[in-house]
Amino acid sequence: MAEYLIKNGFIFDPVLGIKGDVADVAIKDGKIVETTALSSPKVIDATGKTVMAGGVDVHAHVAGPKVNIGRNFRPEDKLFNCTPGHGIERMQGGFSVPTTIRTGYNYAHMGYTTVMEAAMPPLYARHTHEEMRDTPILDQGAYPVFGNNWFVLEYLKNHEIENTAAYIAWLLRATKGYAVKVVNPGGTEAWGWGLNCDNVHDPVPYFDITPAQIIKGLIEANEYLGLPHSMHMHANNLGNPGNYTTTLDSFKLSEGIKPNSKFGRDQVMHHTHVQFHSYGGDSWANVESRAKDIMGYVNSHDNITIDMGQVTLDETTTMTADGPFEHHLTELNHLKWANADVELETGSGVVPYLYSPNIKVCGIQWCIGLELALLAKDPMRIFLTTDHPNAGPFIRYPRIMKWLMSQEARDQQFDAFKYKDKVIEATNLAGMDRELNLYEIAQMTRAGPAKSLGLSHMYGGLAPGLDGDVAVYDFNPNEPYAPDDIEKAFSNAKHLFKSGVQVISDHEIANNGNKRTLWVNAKANENPQVMRDIKEKFLRYYTVTLNNYEGSGHYLRNPHVIEVDATQ
Amino acid sequence: MTKTVTDVICPFCGTLCDDLEVVVSDDGKQLLEVYNACAIGAEKFLHSQAKDRITRPRMRQEDGTWKEITYDEAVEYTANMLADAKKPLMYGWSSTNCEAQAVGAEIGEAVGAVMDNTATVCHGTSLIAVQDIGIPSCTLGEVKNRADRVLFWGCNPAHAHPRHMSRYSIFPRGFFTGKGHTGRKVIVVDPRPTDTASLADIHLQIEQGHDYELFDALRVAFKGEKLPDVVAGIPKEKIYEVAETLKSGRFAIIFFGMGVTQSIGKNHNIDAAIAVTRDLNEYTKAAIMPMRGHYNVTGSGQVWGWQFGFPFAVDLSRGFARYNPGETTSNDLLRRDEVDAVFVLGSDPGAHFPFNSVKKIYDLPSVVIDPHETPTSEVCKVHVPVAFVGVEIGGCAYRMDNVPIETRKVVDAPEGMMTDEEFLTRVLARVKELKGV
The missing domain is CATH 3.40.50.740 (Rossmann fold)
Incomplete structure (x- = not known):
């Protein structure tokens, strides 16, 4: 493999603790190495440019059944933006739900090299893997959803952690999944009857278990197995005024539980798109930011990580396994609604949404996301996301960086709001003068998510031994710049290396990379009861046979298996 | 000696049954028997063994x-x-x-x-309608485990998707549907007295080409508003009865086929069908699914x-x-x-x-x-x-x-x-x- 020496860039790397010093980065055999290890490298001149590790996205909806519903039912999302292939690039299309090919390239253009699909319905695992196979460049993994799974509901009703863990291990293997995802625990099962679970104590119809029991039980089962990532949580009551109390109640369920993982993470719960979960008030008329309460809790509890779910003020396509929420949303905005309930496992909904700067609530949502990040004491525990495409498309990450790094940029946005005064009144953002630096951005987009995922041995930094994922941006932090320069530079990496292969050269896609699919093979003790339960459920309630459920390997062209041994 | 291959998937219709058993010769070259498949599915397997099959371009x-x-x-x-x-x-x-x-x-x-x-030439009109109005749907296992109201509109699974009714929609006993077909009310809307219609609790023998009106009439009936005496050839009492039957279920599912996607109105019919399903979700849980062919x-x-x-x-x-x-x-x-x-x-x-x-x-x-x-x-x-x-x-x-x-x-x-x-x-x-x- 080619050797590369990226010379004289301004390095921002939380792993090595480098905050903008000029240094060289060496890549050999797919890994970062000491510069002395190179013999005849190709030299990339990064003088006056910013150099970071490849970006890591902990939560985005980029592949799978509901994403494809979003594509197929929104031809308007492709209006005027379908582009021909050129060079090695294939045709592309789509804005908020781009085709898989555009997804891969657009992430690469932002300097991202690893993206996790945030919700994989287990029955649709093949579909998710087929889409990831067709997404170039990126390393990807997918989180199967567990929070409404009948096995889990039945085991956790009696707090059977060992059985839950054995089932998780089996399902991760059957679906080639990466982590334990929980979406509106119990609520989506209730949605099978058109109902919901509004708070952590609202029992699930028939199953007679509360969301609190599901959440706590899945955290414990996750730690029992010692999986790389923690339980990955989307709490009940998303998107409703006054829901911050439900969020805090959910956080509190992690108290007293310590991480048991050999993969270097410190958290036992990752709570995703917290912006949607930080609302005060009791109606859309008086909804207000409760980011301070939320971040007060997060800052003082280091066994939690979160991501933002920043609203980007675009027209987008919402999609979530939170089926009842999407129904709620279609009643709110009267736009088309797709729903896809999945037997024994989960559900999902898809509704287009327009986050307009002319709507007060959208302005408030925009403020809350930024407040979360600006109130964070430790940027290693809060990650930059838009819950793509729910709060906005991922291509806006550089714009969010601009807002986080520049009060001037935030003020410009405030001035563009139709109801500026009302937005300011309901939020705290206008009074904040904190401006994040590139080191903190690297924490939020590289080192932090990599650590939270249990992948800090591969991604997130520039230390020798890590994967050769390196982005070079046309950005000189030592020269004066306008806020828009940030967005421009980070939208369009000058060079990008993925596992030691140069995939972007001078802003152009130069190689389709050697994408890998990450999945976790957890070995748990033999559990005859769980295997019997699995056989029974497939015989009686599933509409596919057990032997046709497990995906075969060929969907994963280049699998990267992370082995976990939980046998004791 | 022969070998039996289990969990075989039937490559015929959109029902995609996956419980077939196929007996093959020891050398794996000959296919001898097909079990569990419908007549069409079995024929698809056996036809591959035809001696006069063309094997070269x-x-x-x-x-x-x-x-x-x-x-x-x-x-x-x-x-x-x-x-x-x-x-x-x-x-x-x-x-x-x-x-x-x-x-x-x-x-x-x-x-x-x-x-x-x-x-x-089939469900493209449905796809267009979904682009207009979306589609509240579910997997077939949700139907099996939950549905107590099953409506077939312009489709005839008894002939086109022969195992659909036994595997998913009418007869199976699921988790919340332990009584099987006796716990389900089956409604068929079809101008013809089909074999599927013969299984229905209610058969609405609609006037051909008037599907849109009947969908709309159902939406009116859900709200308890006034209807003309007869819509699409169906007396209003019957329409109110069907509306009430659907609303009173715990989980309603509408299956629809080419009788409604390719008759007059096309995608607009499906718009209306999906609107009916959306409306039903105000009262209970409801889903809708196209009966895809291939x-x-x-x-x-x-x-x-x-x-x-x-x-x-x-x-x-x-x-x-x-x-x-x-x-x-x-x-x-x-x-x-x-x-x-x-x-x-x-x-x-x-x-x-x-x-x-x-x-x-x-x-x-x-x-x-x-x-x-x-x-x-x-x-x-x-x-x-x-x-x-x-x-x-x-x-x-x-x-x-x-x-x-x-x-x-x-x-x-x-x-x-x-x-x-x-x-x-x-x-x-x-x-x-x-x-x-």
Whole structure:
């Protein structure tokens, strides 16, 4: 493999603790190495440019059944933006739900090299893997959803952690999944009857278990197995005024539980798109930011990580396994609604949404996301996301960086709001003068998510031994710049290396990379009861046979298996 | 000794049964028995064993007779035809696996083809309606485990999806439906007294072509508003009764077929059907599902969805993906003479397209990839027989509820036969050479 020496860039790397010093980065055999290890490298001149590790996205909806519903039912999302292939690039299309090919390239253009699909319905695992196979460049993994799974509901009703863990291990293997995802625990099962679970104590119809029991039980089962990532949580009551109390109640369920993982993470719960979960008030008329309460809790509890779910003020396509929420949303905005309930496992909904700067609530949502990040004491525990495409498309990450790094940029946005005064009144953002630096951005987009995922041995930094994922941006932090320069530079990496292969050269896609699919093979003790339960459920309630459920390997062209041994 | 292969997936209809058992000879070359399948499914497996099966490509001669050619020659002809054409139509894609569909999409991209699948004369109207209004749906297991109100509208699963009713919709006993069919109310809307209608608790024998009105009348009835005495040939009392039956269920499911997608009103009928389902969700839980025909028509819509963003009628001829049903749909293109070559795989337009479309195929350079001799092979210039997907080669297929299932290989194809994917991969390589990409 080619050797590369990226010379004289301004390095921002939380792993090595480098905050903008000029240094060289060496890549050999797919890994970062000491510069002395190179013999005849190709030299990339990064003088006056910013150099970071490849970006890591902990939560985005980029592949799978509901994403494809979003594509197929929104031809308007492709209006005027379908582009021909050129060079090695294939045709592309789509804005908020781009085709898989555009997804891969657009992430690469932002300097991202690893993206996790945030919700994989287990029955649709093949579909998710087929889409990831067709997404170039990126390393990807997918989180199967567990929070409404009948096995889990039945085991956790009696707090059977060992059985839950054995089932998780089996399902991760059957679906080639990466982590334990929980979406509106119990609520989506209730949605099978058109109902919901509004708070952590609202029992699930028939199953007679509360969301609190599901959440706590899945955290414990996750730690029992010692999986790389923690339980990955989307709490009940998303998107409703006054829901911050439900969020805090959910956080509190992690108290007293310590991480048991050999993969270097410190958290036992990752709570995703917290912006949607930080609302005060009791109606859309008086909804207000409760980011301070939320971040007060997060800052003082280091066994939690979160991501933002920043609203980007675009027209987008919402999609979530939170089926009842999407129904709620279609009643709110009267736009088309797709729903896809999945037997024994989960559900999902898809509704287009327009986050307009002319709507007060959208302005408030925009403020809350930024407040979360600006109130964070430790940027290693809060990650930059838009819950793509729910709060906005991922291509806006550089714009969010601009807002986080520049009060001037935030003020410009405030001035563009139709109801500026009302937005300011309901939020705290206008009074904040904190401006994040590139080191903190690297924490939020590289080192932090990599650590939270249990992948800090591969991604997130520039230390020798890590994967050769390196982005070079046309950005000189030592020269004066306008806020828009940030967005421009980070939208369009000058060079990008993925596992030691140069995939972007001078802003152009130069190689389709050697994408890998990450999945976790957890070995748990033999559990005859769980295997019997699995056989029974497939015989009686599933509409596919057990032997046709497990995906075969060929969907994963280049699998990267992370082995976990939980046998004791 | 014979061997029994279990958990076999039936590559016939969108029901995609996956519990078949197939007995094969010890050497794996002969397929002897098929269990659990419906009559059509069993025939599909057994037909692969026909002694007079065509196993090599054929090219039509001047005098109308066939001449056997090699696969190499067939690849060469197909690649040249596609590469030379300004705007070839690549149609079908519904009776093959997703792997082949993905390669086909790449060929389409390389040659600037119009990609269309059988939805174009089937549930394409449903896909358009979904783009208008969305679709609250679910997997078939949700129906099995929860549904207590089942409505079939313009479809006849007793004949078209024979095991649908026993596996998913009427008879099975699921988790919350322990009483099986006695716990379900079945409603059939069909102008004909079909075999499915004979199983119904209520059969609304609607006047043909008046589906939209009856959907609308149901929406009125849900709200308890006034109806005319008779709508679409159905007395209003009956409509109120059906509305009440649906509302009073715990979980209602509407299945619909070509009787409503391809009759007067087309996509507007489906708009109305989905609106009925949306309305029902105000009172109870309700879902709606198209009864997709070919076993993997759904899959081709999925593959093109993630590669191009559109489920059918994808025009790649300008170098980027365009979608405009009515303009970029197969029959419209053929009848307006807008395509200059036709490639067919996994479908039989010769049997299902209007006659004047079929005549156009006859007049154009044309290739059909199909294990069978079909009306389409009768009008094409080259016929390339291939291995049966789901019998002689595996690969992914999507059920009518979009659930992906990997079909299985149970016997070897006759010596030397190619699969869809192998043939397409060869064509793609040759097209790239010809196009210099």
